[in-house]
Amino acid sequence: MHERFKLYKHLMNGFSYMLPFVVAGGLLIAFSSIEILGDSFPYLGEVGELVLTFTYPVLAGFIAFSIADRPGIAPGVTAGALALAAGSGFIGAIIGGFIAGFVVELLKWIFKKLPKSINSMKPILIYPFLGVLIVMIIMLGVNYLMVPISLWLENEIVNLNGFPLLATAIILGGLMAIDMGGPINKIAYMIGVISVVHDHRSIIMAAIMAAGMIPPLAIALSVTLFKKDYTDMEKRLGLNNWVSGISFITEGAIPFVKTYKNRIHIPLIFGSILAAMIVTLFEVSVPAPHGGLFVLALMTHWWGFVIAIISGMFLATLMMKVMKIIGDQTHETT
Secondary structure (H helix, E strand, O other): OOHHHHHHHHHHHHHHHHHHHHHHHHHHHHHHOOOEOOEOOHHHHHHHHHHHOOHHHHHHHHHHHHHHOHHHHHHHHHHHHHHHHHOOHHHHHHHHHHHHHHHHHHHHHHOOOOOHHHOOHHHHHHHHHHHHHHHHHHHHHHHHHHHHHHHHHHHHHHOOOHHHHHHHHHHHHHHHOOOOOOHHHHHHHHHHHHHHHHHOOEHHHHHHHHHHHHHHHHHHHHHHHOHHHOOHHHHHHHHHHHHHHHOOOHHHHHHHHHHHOHHHHHHHHHHHHHHHHHHHHOOOEEOOOOOHHHHHHHOEOHHHHHHHHHHHHHHHHHHHHHHHHHHHHHHHHO
């Protein structure tokens, strides 16, 4: 396996385990501000804040787990906790997770010739203790270097407004449709997650969510309106995208992009950009990094999100149809 793919796999492993904490924490904070019969529930917000503090340790811990298996968890969680305490944020946690994983792998290599009689002590005593000790020392340097960078980055993301916010949303919206679940998509999505963790409500995250919903929804709408353009199998797959689309699961559009290339891919990118732009202009914000239409009621200016989804979906669908007609005419003339 190519080394770069391995690194991406380790990062995504940590990210996938971290994400439920961000979703749960964000939703708890959002629900705490809702008044029912005149009463709000601040305790939910306190628990939500607590849950969000687990994001860095879990992220780093499961990056290390992906690299070094269970012996990497304790050093990885420690690295993430130190990143949280020092303020080096996502960058510190990610770097710490990789360091922890590779430190434990190095320890495995160093101690592989120990007598078999003490093998059972390695994962329980030797790797956790030495791993945590070494990672603790290394993280002093990592945090020293990364805290200023992380604070600057997080401040820039959280405090975006005006044209810079709109431009960022447009770029990230386009990136969400570039590879639809691949590395580029995940980088854009991670920026949205950072904004939610640090600001609890995020326009950037809402724009990214809308953009990520457009590819599957546009495919579903196209299959619904223009049945003759697709095979029976494609029609079945396309209709399933209604469910994945409203749930903010982008990957359902990938088979269609692979089959029809730019004829579908380019319209999906434009539709995603339009949706992200409209969300930003209406200042829609969302408290959680996932959920799609299922978290609509928790959004500010939720109607702007609906307008964005409908607009992006119809633009992409109409562009796909126009490019199909142009492609057919070109084929006939040749």
